[in-house]
Amino acid sequence: MKSHFLTLALVSGLMALTTASAFAQSAAPASPTATPRVDQREANQQQRIANGAASGQLTAKETQRLEKEQAHIDKTEARAKSDGVVTAKERRHLQKEQDVAGADIRRAKHNKRVAKSS
Template identity: 45%
Template sequence: MNFKHSLLAAALILAPVCTFAQTPAPAQPTINQRKADQQQRIGNGVKSGQLTARETGHIEHQEAGINKEERGMRAQDNGHLTRQDRKTINRQQNKESKRIYRDKHNARVR
């Protein structure tokens, strides 16, 4: 009987530990990675002639605005972004991603 109780106690102690040992979910791409990916897409569009100089300038201007806003957000919170800040930047990056796609596929050539 004593063995059963100690086995049960050990199982109860180890159960929560085993749940923490699970593999974490893959992390979301960081803001910096998205910036790099979008810059690469812009570069590819320029190289292939899918983006005109005007389209590229407008996209780069918008990207610079997002970067400036991010720097301001980080300055307010000692170099960190709040959850709301990340959501705001993510929305802005989504909008720019759609603009890059639209401009690359609008049949204008340089």
């Protein structure tokens, strides 16, 4: 129960940060480092993870692994932005990472494992 509550709190906090970040970036003018599609997709994936954790479709371990995968994508995006320009190749790489993460979320939510109820 404690780990499930901790997971829900973690997911909720990350969603709030992601949503605020996406909103702040959408209000800014377009720049070579702008990645609105990546940001929107990231917010959608965070929401899917939060919904899965809240409904019990994801175990605490699955939620933690998916969150770690999202953090890796965040780091990749930050690295891509670090030189001031996100190239087409870097955008494709981010898209591919998000494709894999999306498939992992779906697979984890629809497997036979469920969160332990207390």
